[in-house]
Amino acid sequence: MSDPFAQPGIQVIPEEKTETQQRLGRPWKVIVWDDPVNLMSYVVYVFQTLFGMPYEEATTKMMEVHKQGRSIVKVCDREDAEVYVEKLHAFGLQATMERVDE
Amino acid sequence: MIFRRVESDDDREALLEVTLEAAEMRFLRKVPKKLKDIFLHPDRSPAVIDRLFPPTYDDPETEKEHRRLLGETLLERRKEGLECFSQILDRADGGRLTASVAEINLLLQVLNDYRLMLGVEMNLTDNDWSSDARVFFRHPRKFAEMAFASALQEEIIRGCSEDT
Numbered sequence: 001m002s003d004p005f006a007q008p009g010i011q012v013i014p015e016e017k018t019e020t021q022q023r024l025g026r027p028w029k030v031i032v033w034d035d036p037v038n039l040m041s042y043v044v045y046v047f048q049t050l051f052g053m054p055y056e057e058a059t060t061k062m063m064e065v066h067k068q069g070r071s072i073v074k075v076c077d078r079e080d081a082e083v084y085v086e087k088l089h090a091f092g093l094q095a096t097m098e099r100v101d102e
Numbered sequence: 103m104i105f106r107r108v109e110s111d112d113d114r115e116a117l118l119e120v121t122l123e124a125a126e127m128r129f130l131r132k133v134p135k136k137l138k139d140i141f142l143h144p145d146r147s148p149a150v151i152d153r154l155f156p157p158t159y160d161d162p163e164t165e166k167e168h169r170r171l172l173g174e175t176l177l178e179r180r181k182e183g184l185e186c187f188s189q190i191l192d193r194a195d196g197g198r199l200t201a202s203v204a205e206i207n208l209l210l211q212v213l214n215d216y217r218l219m220l221g222v223e224m225n226l227t228d229n230d231w232s233s234d235a236r237v238f239f240r241h242p243r244k245f246a247e248m249a250f251a252s253a254l255q256e257e258i259i260r261g262c263s264e265d266t
Contacts, residue, residue, distance in 0.1 A: 036229045037221035039252060042214065045259045049207065066229070085158045086172075090179070091207075092214040094156045 026099050028081035030074040033094040034065050046091045047073065050084065075100060103254065105261025108200060115202050118261065122197045129250055130191055130209075133216045134184040140219065141181050150222045154180070154215055180215070187212040206262055213255055220248045 032043075040062055047058035051073060064071035073095075074084055081097040088095035104121040122130070144151045155176060159165040186208055193199045201209070224231075224241045231237050238245045 034229070036226050036231055037218055038214070039255060041256055041259050042210070045210075045262070082158065086176070089156060089158075089176075090183075091211055092154070092218050096156075096158060096160060098160060 027075050028078050028097050029072045029100055030076070030081050030084045030088070031070050031096050031098065032061075032065050032073050032088060033096070034069045035094050038093060040066065043093065046088070046093060050087055050091070103257045103261065105258075115204070117200055117202055118206060119198065119200050120206075120258075120261070122194065122199070124197065126254060127191070127194065127197055129247075129254070130213070131188075133212060133251075134187050137212065137215055137219065138181070138184050141177060141184070144177065147219075150219050153218050153222050183208055183212055203262065206258060210255060210258055213251055213258075217248060217251045217255070220244050220251070224248070 043062045043065065044055065044058045047053045047061055048055065051058075053061065061071050061073055074081070076084070078097075085095045085097050103123065103126055106119045106121075108117045108119045140147045140150055140154075155173070157165045158168050186205070190199065190201055190205050190209060193201075224237060224244050226237070228234065232249075
């Protein structure tokens with residue numbers, strides 16, 4: 001598809017990202033860990049409240065946490081992931097964040 | 103505990119009317135007092151503090167830096183949350199109060215902090231602790247408190263889910 005804003009004689013070369021830029025730009029995953037005290041209904045409520053998940057999806061994620069010990073509840077950029085983890089902690093859920101593998 | 107949706111003046115946020123029984127109000131009133139003591143003297147209850155402020159990063163160095171930057175702020179926010187919790191309860195008239203969903207969420211958060219504190223104090227590590235008689239016999243009072251707090255939490259969640 002031609003670029004309607006292209007100027008004659010000027011070729012736009014896509015900027016190549018350095019390894020560091022690529023590493024920094026990789027998304028992060030927010031992980032919720034199993035906990036013996038938090039109620040199942042509470043975890044479902046928190047997932048619905050923070051992530052806007054429908055009840056069925058929130059329940060599936062909660063069961064994943066309960067049975068497998070952890071669940072990835074969000075993949076986003078680092079700043080957003082930090083905010084989500086902070087909010088999950090405020091609700092008392094055990095949550096961490098880690099960079100998505102290459 | 104009874105929940106009822108009420109009309110807000112500006113339609114911008116949902117409001118809920120909550121009617122608390124006397125025993126529920128008595129219990130909720132003491133929740134912030136105990137937590138406040140822990141937040142004011144975090145060095146006296148390190149295990150509870152560790153549970154209420156879990157790590158964000160697996161990498162120890164990144165976590166250390168994160169704590170350095172945000173640790174105090176997070177503790178201050180928790181203290182402010184306790185103040186708001188008490189102020190919401192102070193609005194109750196005859197056990198009845200009106201609260202926004204955000205305020206109800208704050209009630210849930212503080213109540214859950216209390217449950218987590220009890221969980222640490224009872225050394226709960228197994229998901230089936232509630233049916234383990236040994237836990238009850240070791241910590242009868244805390245076990246009863248946990249049961250009451252859990253029931254309250256379930257009722258609040260049910261009330262929010264039905265009315266929002």
